[in-house]
Structures are given as C-alpha cells and as structure tokens.
Amino acid sequence: MANGPPRDSARTTGLLLGGLILGMVVLGGVALTIYARGRWWLPPLASAHGEAIDRLFYATLAVTGVVFVGVHVLLALFVMRYAAAGEGRALYWPDHRRLELTYTIVPAVALAIMVALSGVVWARVRLTAPPADSLDVDVRAEQFAWLVRYPGPDGRFGRTDPRRIDHRTNPMGLDPSDPAAADDIVSRDLHAVVGRPVRVRLRSTGVIHSLFIPAFRVKQDAVPGVTLETWFTPTREGEFEIACAELCGLGHYAMRSKVIVQSQQAFDAWLGEQKPSLGSGQ
Amino acid sequence: MPHGGAQMRDRHGRPIGPGARVRSGEDLGTVGRLEPEYGTLTIIVEGRTGKSEKMVRASAVEVIEEAPPPQAHPATHEHELGFVQRYIFSQDHKIIGIQYLFTSLLMAAVGGVLAMLIRMQLGWPGTKWGLAAALFPGGFAGGQMKPDFYLAVVTMHGTIMIFFVLTTILSGGFGNFLIPLQIGARDMAFPWLNMMSYWLLVPAVIVLLASFFVSGGAAGGGWTAYPPLSAIPAAAPGSGLGQTLWLIALAILIVALLFGSLNYITTVLQLRTRGMSMMRLPLTIWGLFVTAILMLLSFPVLFAAAIMLLFDRLAGTSFFVPSGVWVGGRVLEHAGGNPLLWQHLFWFLGHPEVYVLILPAMGMVSDIMSAHGRKPIFGYHFMVGSIVAIGLLSFLVWGHHMYTSGMHPLVAMGFMTTTLAIAVPSAVKTFNWLATLWRARIHFTAAMLFAIGFVSLFVTGGLTGVFLAQPPVDIYMQDTFFVVAHFHFVMASASLFGVFAGIYHWFPKMFGRMMHEGLGKIHFWLSFVGIYATFFPMHFLGFAGAPRRYYAVSPFEFLRDLQPLNVFVSLAAFGLGAAQLLFAANFVYSLFRGRRAERNPWRATTLEWEAPSPPPHGNWGETLPVVHRWAYDYSVPGVVEDYLPQTAAAPVPAGTSGGGGDSA
Amino acid sequence: MLASDWGGGRSPFGVGWPKLMMWLFLIQDTLTFAGLLTGYGVIRLSLGRWPVQGEVFNLYLVGFMTFILICSSATMAVAVAAARRGEGATVIRFLLLTVLGGLAFLGMQAYEWTHVIGEGARLFTNPWGVPLFSASFFIITGFHGAHVSAGVIYLLITARRWARGRIQPESVEIAGLYWHFVDLVWVFIFTLLYLL
Numbered sequence A: 001m002a003n004g005p006p007r008d009s010a011r012t013t014g015l016l017l018g019g020l021i022l023g024m025v026v027l028g029g030v031a032l033t034i035y036a037r038g039r040w041w042l043p044p045l046a047s048a049h050g051e052a053i054d055r056l057f058y059a060t061l062a063v064t065g066v067v068f069v070g071v072h073v074l075l076a077l078f079v080m081r082y083a084a085a086g087e088g089r090a091l092y093w094p095d096h097r098r099l100e101l102t103y104t105i106v107p108a109v110a111l112a113i114m115v116a117l118s119g120v121v122w123a124r125v126r127l128t129a130p131p132a133d134s135l136d137v138d139v140r141a142e143q144f145a146w147l148v149r150y151p152g153p154d155g156r157f158g159r160t161d162p163r164r165i166d167h168r169t170n171p172m173g174l175d176p177s178d179p180a181a182a183d184d185i186v187s188r189d190l191h192a193v194v195g196r197p198v199r200v201r202l203r204s205t206g207v208i209h210s211l212f213i214p215a216f217r218v219k220q221d222a223v224p225g226v227t228l229e230t231w232f233t234p235t236r237e238g239e240f241e242i243a244c245a246e247l248c249g250l251g252h253y254a255m256r257s258k259v260i261v262q263s264q265q266a267f268d269a270w271l272g273e274q275k276p277s278l279g280s281g282q
Numbered sequence B: 001m002p003h004g005g006a007q008m009r010d011r012h013g014r015p016i017g018p019g020a021r022v023r024s025g026e027d028l029g030t031v032g033r034l035e036p037e038y039g040t041l042t043i044i045v046e047g048r049t050g051k052s053e054k055m056v057r058a059s060a061v062e063v064i065e066e067a068p069p070p071q072a073h074p075a076t077h078e079h080e081l082g083f084v085q086r087y088i089f090s091q092d093h094k095i096i097g098i099q100y101l102f103t104s105l106l107m108a109a110v111g112g113v114l115a116m117l118i119r120m121q122l123g124w125p126g127t128k129w130g131l132a133a134a135l136f137p138g139g140f141a142g143g144q145m146k147p148d149f150y151l152a153v154v155t156m157h158g159t160i161m162i163f164f165v166l167t168t169i170l171s172g173g174f175g176n177f178l179i180p181l182q183i184g185a186r187d188m189a190f191p192w193l194n195m196m197s198y199w200l201l202v203p204a205v206i207v208l209l210a211s212f213f214v215s216g217g218a219a220g221g222g223w224t225a226y227p228p229l230s231a232i233p234a235a236a237p238g239s240g241l242g243q244t245l246w247l248i249a250l251a252i253l254i255v256a257l258l259f260g261s262l263n264y265i266t267t268v269l270q271l272r273t274r275g276m277s278m279m280r281l282p283l284t285i286w287g288l289f290v291t292a293i294l295m296l297l298s299f300p301v302l303f304a305a306a307i308m309l310l311f312d313r314l315a316g317t318s319f320f321v322p323s324g325v326w327v328g329g330r331v332l333e334h335a336g337g338n339p340l341l342w343q344h345l346f347w348f349l350g351h352p353e354v355y356v357l358i359l360p361a362m363g364m365v366s367d368i369m370s371a372h373g374r375k376p377i378f379g380y381h382f383m384v385g386s387i388v389a390i391g392l393l394s395f396l397v398w399g400h401h402m403y404t405s406g407m408h409p410l411v412a413m414g415f416m417t418t419t420l421a422i423a424v425p426s427a428v429k430t431f432n433w434l435a436t437l438w439r440a441r442i443h444f445t446a447a448m449l450f451a452i453g454f455v456s457l458f459v460t461g462g463l464t465g466v467f468l469a470q471p472p473v474d475i476y477m478q479d480t481f482f483v484v485a486h487f488h489f490v491m492a493s494a495s496l497f498g499v500f501a502g503i504y505h506w507f508p509k510m511f512g513r514m515m516h517e518g519l520g521k522i523h524f525w526l527s528f529v530g531i532y533a534t535f536f537p538m539h540f541l542g543f544a545g546a547p548r549r550y551y552a553v554s555p556f557e558f559l560r561d562l563q564p565l566n567v568f569v570s571l572a573a574f575g576l577g578a579a580q581l582l583f584a585a586n587f588v589y590s591l592f593r594g595r596r597a598e599r600n601p602w603r604a605t606t607l608e609w610e611a612p613s614p615p616p617h618g619n620w621g622e623t624l625p626v627v628h629r630w631a632y633d634y635s636v637p638g639v640v641e642d643y644l645p646q647t648a649a650a651p652v653p654a655g656t657s658g659g660g661g662d663s664a
Numbered sequence C: 001m002l003a004s005d006w007g008g009g010r011s012p013f014g015v016g017w018p019k020l021m022m023w024l025f026l027i028q029d030t031l032t033f034a035g036l037l038t039g040y041g042v043i044r045l046s047l048g049r050w051p052v053q054g055e056v057f058n059l060y061l062v063g064f065m066t067f068i069l070i071c072s073s074a075t076m077a078v079a080v081a082a083a084r085r086g087e088g089a090t091v092i093r094f095l096l097l098t099v100l101g102g103l104a105f106l107g108m109q110a111y112e113w114t115h116v117i118g119e120g121a122r123l124f125t126n127p128w129g130v131p132l133f134s135a136s137f138f139i140i141t142g143f144h145g146a147h148v149s150a151g152v153i154y155l156l157i158t159a160r161r162w163a164r165g166r167i168q169p170e171s172v173e174i175a176g177l178y179w180h181f182v183d184l185v186w187v188f189i190f191t192l193l194y195l196l
C-alpha cells in the first residue's frame, strides 16, 4: 500500500478481527445458543407429529452449527495469519478444479440428504389423511378473534353466510334455514381430547390470518374464500395458546385464543354444557 | 472483420475528424467525441437553451466544415456544459450514479430512523415518548405509539430499505458508476434513458414519503402488501390512501429500474472495450449484469400485479378479493378473486429481488477482497458460474415463502428442492472467498474489513435460510422473528456491508478524495459488533415463537419472558444506529476535506483505476483502453509490481495459466 | 480472443445497441403481459364459470380487427425492407399505411368498448354475471390499446425522421420489431380472451 497503515498494525488488526470472530461470533454464538436452550427456546412439545419436526430442527441445527463454526474458524485463522506484515508476497493461486469440485459436491450431497430427510417428515405430517375417529372442528378467523365450531349431535356442520354475522346473537353467521346448523356449538376456545386427532377446517371472513399453535408446531394460513384443512394430535393435557401469524391489521398482535386439551370425560362434560349457538343469544 | 481505428465517414462518405462541424438533420453541431468502434459520435449542439450533447451515428450526418488541427480540441469538454446539465439533468453515468447514491443514503437514514422507532416500541411497549411523539404527532396517542403507526413504520421501513436503499444503491448507484468504467466504455448505451431512470426515482420517493402525511397514515400491510388486507380500505387504517400511494410509488420505481436494467444489460453486452471478453469482466460487473437480467424479468410481473391491485382498490374490481368478504361489520361487493394469486405474483418478483440485493454485493466483495488481499480471486470461473446459477435458480424458488399458505404439499417439496439447491452455488462462493484469503497479504483497510465482515454475515444469514427452506421446520418458523433474523443477516447485514465496502473502496474514484481510514475502521468495529448483537438474539425470539409484525408480545403468556431479550436487542440497535452517524460524518467530511486521492490508491487492476480520480466526462482520453488480461493479476510471480492492470500488455509468465489468460 | 465476437470492442450479436435494447424491452413487456394474462387465467380457472364470449362480443368485428392488425404487420415488413434497400418514398408510404391500420384497429376497438359499455358493462360489474369478466377485458385490451396508440405515435415520428434523413434503416427496423410485437400480443389476447 502506498499510503496504507504501517505493517505491524495490519498484524494487530488481523489478530483483533480474528479474535472477534472467534470470541464473539463463534464462542458467543454457541454460548448464547446453549443459554437460550434453557430459556428462549421452542415451547415444550405437546403434539404427536411435532416430534419429527423437532428432530428435523435439531438435525438442521447440528449441520448448520458445524458449518457455522467451521467457516468462521477458518475465516478467523486466515485473517489472523495472513495480515500484510513483513516481506513476501501473496500466493498466485487462481484456481484448483479438484478442490472446487469437492466443495461443490460435498455440500450438494449434504443438502440432498437434507431434502430426503425433510421430505419424509413432510410426507408424514402433510400427506397423510387424518384418521377417521378425528374430532372435527371448524375454525374461523376474523379481525381479530378466533371462533371454533363443533358440529353438535348430528355430526354435521350447518351452512354459514357472512351476511348473517351478528356479534351478539350469531357470531358464526349460521344459516337458520339449514337444519344442520341448529345444533352447531360455537366457542371462543378450541377444546380437544388428549390423544385424539383433531381435524381443523380453517376459514377466514375477511383478510388472511394464520392459525399458529406453537406448542403443537402447527401453522396454517386462513385464506378468505377457501377452506383449508390441517390436523394434529395433542399429546398432553393443558392449555396452549393460539396466536395469529399473518399480518391482519391493527389487532394482529392480540389475536389470542387457546387450545384446551382435556381427558375424554372432561371434554364430554364440557361439550354437554354447551348450548347450540343459534338462539342462545351468546 | 476490420474493426477499430477505422476512419469514420459521413453520409456522403467524407471523413469526419475530431472537431469537425457537422449537420445531423436540422441540428448543426461540433463533433465532440468519435467512437470509430461503434460508428457513433457525440456532437455538441448549440440551441436556444444552451449547449447540449447528442450521440448520433456517423452515417446519419454530413460534414460541413473539416476538422481544425487536432490540438485545438481536447477530448473532454465538460467545461462546455452548463451547471444544470452537468449536475442536475446530467446524462453522465457517473453523475447519475452519484445521484442514486446520495438519494439512497438519504433514504437509508429515513429507514434507519424508522428502525429505531420499531425498536423503541418493541423494547419498551407502552412507554411515553415525548420527543418522538412531538415529531410524529399523528402516530402517538398520549405519548404512546399507536398500533397502526407501528405497522406503518414497519411497512415503510421494509419497503424503503429493500426498494429505495439497497436496490437503488447497488444497481442505480454502483451499477451506473462502475459499469462503463469497469468495461472501458465512455458512458451507458443510452444516456438519456439513464437520466430518465433517475428522474423517475425522485417522484417515486416523493410519493412514498408523502404517504406518511395522508389520512390513515402510510401503508400498513407489510412490504409484501398481501390482499385482501391491502385491497380493502376498510380493513385497516393503513389500507387507505397510504396504500394507494405505496402502490403508485412502487409502480414508478419499477419503471425507473427497468429503464436502468435495459441500459445495464445493453451496455455490458455491447460497449465492452477491445479485449474485455465476458470471461475477463470483473465479478462486480457479473453481479450487476445478472442482477439487471433478474430485474428485467421479475419486475414487470410485479408491475402487472400492482396494476391489478390498484384497480381492485380504486375501481372496484376483485382480482385479489374473493366473494363474501366480511370486513368492518358488513359484506363487501367484491366477488370472485383469489388472494393467493397476489402472493404468487409478488414472490415471483420478491424472491429474485432478494438476490438482486446480494449478487452485486457479492461481486463487489470479490473484487475488493482480491485487491486488498493482493491475491487473485480464487476460482473465477466457478464464481461466474455460481452467480449465473443463483440467478437462474432464483426464479424457481418463490414458493418457499408460501409453505403455510395452503399450497399442495408436493409442490412445497419441489420448492424445497430448488431452494436448497441454491445453497450449493452459495457454498461455492463462500469457500472461494475463504480460499482467496488463504495465503493472501491482507491489508486491513476499511473496505477490506467490511468485505470480510460480509462473508461472516452472509454465512450466518444463509445458514438460517436452510432451516426455512424445509417446509416442516418452516411451518413453525414462518412469520416469526427467526425469519426477521434470517433476512436481516443476509440483507440488512451482509448486503449492507457490501455497500459499505464498496463505498470505502470506490469513494476515491467517485469524488477524488479518500475517506478517513481511522473513522472507517471504528465504523466497522462498531457495526460488526452492533449487527451481531442486534440480530443474533432475534433467532431466539423466533425459536420461542414470537411472530413478526407484532406491536407488542405482551398479550401472550408464552412470549412474556422475551421482554429482556427485546430490551437487549433494542439497546444494541441504538448502538448500531449511532455507529452509522459516524459513517455519515466521515462521508460528508471526506467529501469536502478528505485527502486528495491518487489515480489508483489501492493499486488495483481494474479499468476504472486507469482513469483519473474522479474521471472526466467521457472517462478516457483520446482512446479507449485496451484490455489484455483478466482483472485479478495480483502478485504474479516474476513481475516486479505486485499487480498487473488489465491494460498491461506484458504476457503472463509461463506456468501460471491464470483463469483469465488469453487461452480462457 | 481479441478477435472473437465476445472479446470486447464490438457487439457480440452484430447489432447496434438500440436494436438490442428494443429486444430487451420487448422481453420485459412480454412479461408484463404475461403477468396480466396469468392473473386473468388463474381467476378464470378458479371461478369455473365464465360468460360465453360469442354472445357478448361481435366476434366478426374482433376477427376483422385482428385481420387488420396482421395486415399492418405486413405493410410494416414492406416498409422495413424498403428502408434496407434505401427506397425512401416507399418507406414513408408503407409506414403511413401501417399507421392507418393501427388507427383503424383503434377505431374499431373504441367502437367495441362503446358498445360493451352501452350494454352496461363497467370495470367492476357487467350484465353477464361475472364481474371479473369485464375487469380483465377492459384492463387487458386497454393495456394493449395503449401499446397500439404508442406505436402509432412512434411510427409517425419514425416516418417524419426518415423523411428528414435523420435516421438509419436500422431505426425503421426497430420500430418494426415493436409493431410486430404488439400484433403478436394481440393474437394471444384474441385467443385467450375472445376465443377460449
């Protein structure tokens, strides 16, 4: 460098940068991840298919973690070692086909394996139909609340019509002219039975929302105009929060509801207490 | 085919010399520059409004008066143009590039302020902010930020940073400035269109910023503007006039960028100087060239979508709004549309767009690393190949933004495959950079520090992309802060570092002065630490399930424990923002007071360093430079100097068959 | 290397930059139309029902419009060939014929629009049921019509500049590229919007 800094300062800068990469990026990153593992992490799992998802997540974390550490260690070593100090020249080394092919093919193989693994998981969670004994619920998103409907004793969901929505008397917009609608039960929370698959028919009245149940590793957009399905099997009793994960307006951050997972008896008792939505005034 | 050096002849076959007076149609002018290679000449026409320049074909003019003796007319003639034509409505690619640069930096400051507002709210929700409330009276109620203002701030932050900072600074700023200089041309192919491109950016910026002041405030539907939210004015305060202006601003910007890309592609293909074969182009040019192609192919689709959305909003059509939509207590008239159509059209642009933001940065970083490491870039051919591969693949992955939208699971698998395939060329690039650093002689200039920082940040951000690419994992991560962390690492960190590296590196060429190195280094240390401190913890917010675009996380029990993390991120972000003030100060100071730059302060090989700093109008003297080698002949064994400019004719010593020798 | 087409110092395709740029512009424009037509296609397929175009439009008129436009492509081709041979007057004559074709097309399109509007069609509603039917009709044919209008102006300017000897045959050729493109797009629109 004609007017560059003195040479020993280059060495110092190199050591500093390398040290920063090793200390802050590598050690700091790994340490923070380990610390976060105990505090800011995936919420405890509560659904059956979530297990495969979590395993895939940890596998990805391991692979990317190794690459992350490896690349940064090399980067740190190189900047520490090859600062412009003393005499001598850089190596004139424009290419090396074999080396380049190696690091084209090795990641390609790693990624192909990853595609295969996650393809299998994906097929398991998304390409399988829910079992016949699933609990059917109809979940409808609106600005800014979730509404859950059970078909009632007749096992059939009645027709709905947005024109009939009335927040006090008929929040779901049930159509009284359809007999199947008469016994439909509407709730603000999703009640489910532990160990029994839940099949959700997901709809939206106005804008796009997204049904997000973190503990179940479930997320599905609710798109107006279509009914989308998703299903999951709760594995633990308890209450699990539902959030909205697609920007839907002012109240997006507060579009909260919960899943209440109960034993079959408790669930039956709860369901027995519910009055049909039509005519209940609530 | 005989080429170059040919005598230029007019319509009647008479020779034209420099300084000849010619008639082209009605205009009478003096020949300013001859470009025998292209058969074009630039004539200076004196009109009522002063002097202006025109580029014409030799065979369309006729000579009226022979040329005076050569020494009477210098090759450059910037003194002949008025101030307005030189600096405001300039057709000179360098001035246009600098105009783009300044505008983008100003927008970066706006976007940065918005980022600070985001972090204020997320760090301390519900706090009363006296000063900010005084500055944005409409956005605060009783000193507290309102949710609609928060959404408008996030939307505008994203829109400004992506479209009006990074796109414009990389393609518009560096693209305009560097393309002609690095390929040895005098200007872009169509300078007038180039000028129009910049002067369309200006109204786009004005319309966008104006939307803050309309009723309902600026657009609040996110930078992705998903309908129906963005299509129905009643759906949210930010979906009123603000959203319309947002769409109009974007449409104008798209036209501006398309004008730009037409020029960049044509110029790179047509105006390379002699000897500058495609495989001798610096990687910066490769990055910008492929980027221009991506823009040309993806932006029109967004343009069409924006038109349809505008019609949905203004004329009552329903391309994106289905029947029976119930908003604000009533059912709307709309019928028959499909909200997912927008998502497909948007991401067909949106994904190539994110590579528009990284490819030029990758190219610049490669060149900077090579120049300041005094070592040839490693694996030039693979570098070019991976840029092209990333460009091609980027059109096949858009669906990875839509895994949870209800697409068929098999389609999602296809998109996963193509998305993970992009990691392969990215890996090649990463390892090539590492190999370039191995046994280099690294000069830790500010530019080099930022280039090294780029590699670190790109890897960190790229690896989180590998999580998101897998649908089963993305189901959990989609629309959480993990995604925010991902794209701030690749885009707001890596691309931004690429931009900083580029500014420190090319500032001397742009303005003829050096930036202050010491301040530049402090800027780097603070930014590097600040960026990791700001964005790394966001991964854990995402792991914990914190959704993005949330005004506050307090309504949810499972997110309560995240507040300390949010406070930490906010503090780090303020530090990061403050560090940028240092950059702004350095930039402005160096503009006026910086040490005068030599022609080639970094002793770099590429063509722009052969021109004076700053290069005159027309860039080169009487003749265009001729290229004899690739752009990376650093530390060639057996050569005294540790670099050989691309114009150096001496042969490459035997035994070092460089990636770009004449045999390539 | 120095002598190869891609070696720098010359155009690799052997064309001037204006022509290359027109090609690139046309690619870009193709994608804009593709975006609009894809939107139309998706909407129509997802709706499942659609008015019978034959009952709404006078397909004879539209067919004739298409014919006129194709003829204007032919006259344009003659103008380009004449420009290459340097037959000044022929160029002007056929450019003006092309302009005439374009104007006739625009006139008939205006007539068609007035007719459809007279029947009660608006951008957001129409008497044939599906509102998006008229929306896509007006937007797509309108966008194309704007291209034809721009083309007519472009051809007039070209003719004038040719008459004054200010341009090369290549410029006429470039104008021709644009005009053929606009015709070609119309063929697609005709097929997708009116026939299918």
Ligand code: HEA
Pocket: A063, A064, A067, A071, A107, A110, A111, B224, B354, B355, B357, B358, B400, B401, B419, B420, B422, B423, B426, B427, B430, B458, B459, B461, B462, B463, B465, B466, B468, B469, B470, B474, B477, B478, B479, B483, B486, B487, B490, B491, B495
């Ligand atoms: C500069 C911009 C940029 C870049 C370069 C990238 C690069 C990548 N992105 Fe990113 N992305 C964005 C900007 C960018 N992204 C933005 C803005 C969004 C959000 C938009 C929004 O919703 O608002 C987004 C969102 C986004 C999503 C959707 C998330 C969601 O909403 O649910 C996905 C999913 O697949 C994804 C994937 C990837 C992948 C796989 C890469 C790859 O290209 C990365 C490849 C790089 C590496 C992998 C690192 C280097 C490689 C190695 C060292 C080799 C070895 C590695 C292995 C063997 C694992 N990105």
Ligand code: HEA
Pocket: B105, B106, B108, B109, B111, B112, B113, B115, B116, B118, B119, B122, B154, B155, B157, B158, B159, B161, B162, B165, B166, B221, B222, B223, B224, B484, B488, B491, B492, B493, B496, B534, B547, B548, B549, B550, B551, B573, B576, B577, B580, B583, B584, B587
């Ligand atoms: C290039 C892109 C870019 C950049 C640089 C940034 C920079 C920053 N961003 Fe942002 N961000 C986005 C793109 C970007 N962002 C996008 C696309 C979104 C999504 C929007 C959406 O959801 O729709 C988003 C969303 C987003 C969120 C999520 C909000 C939410 O979902 O609720 C947050 C939260 O912390 C955030 C924070 C920050 C911070 C702290 C910075 C800091 O790095 C800022 C530091 C300050 C600067 C970098 C300013 C630099 C200034 C100069 C260089 C000027 C010098 C001036 C002169 C010489 C005159 N950003």
Ligand code: CUA
Pocket: A141, A142, A144, A208, A209, A210, A244, A245, A246, A247, A248, A249, A251, A252, A253, A255
């Ligand atoms: Cu509902 Cu977000």
Ligand SMILES: [Cu+2]
Pocket: B350, B351, B354, B397, B398, B400, B401
């Ligand atoms: Cu993407």
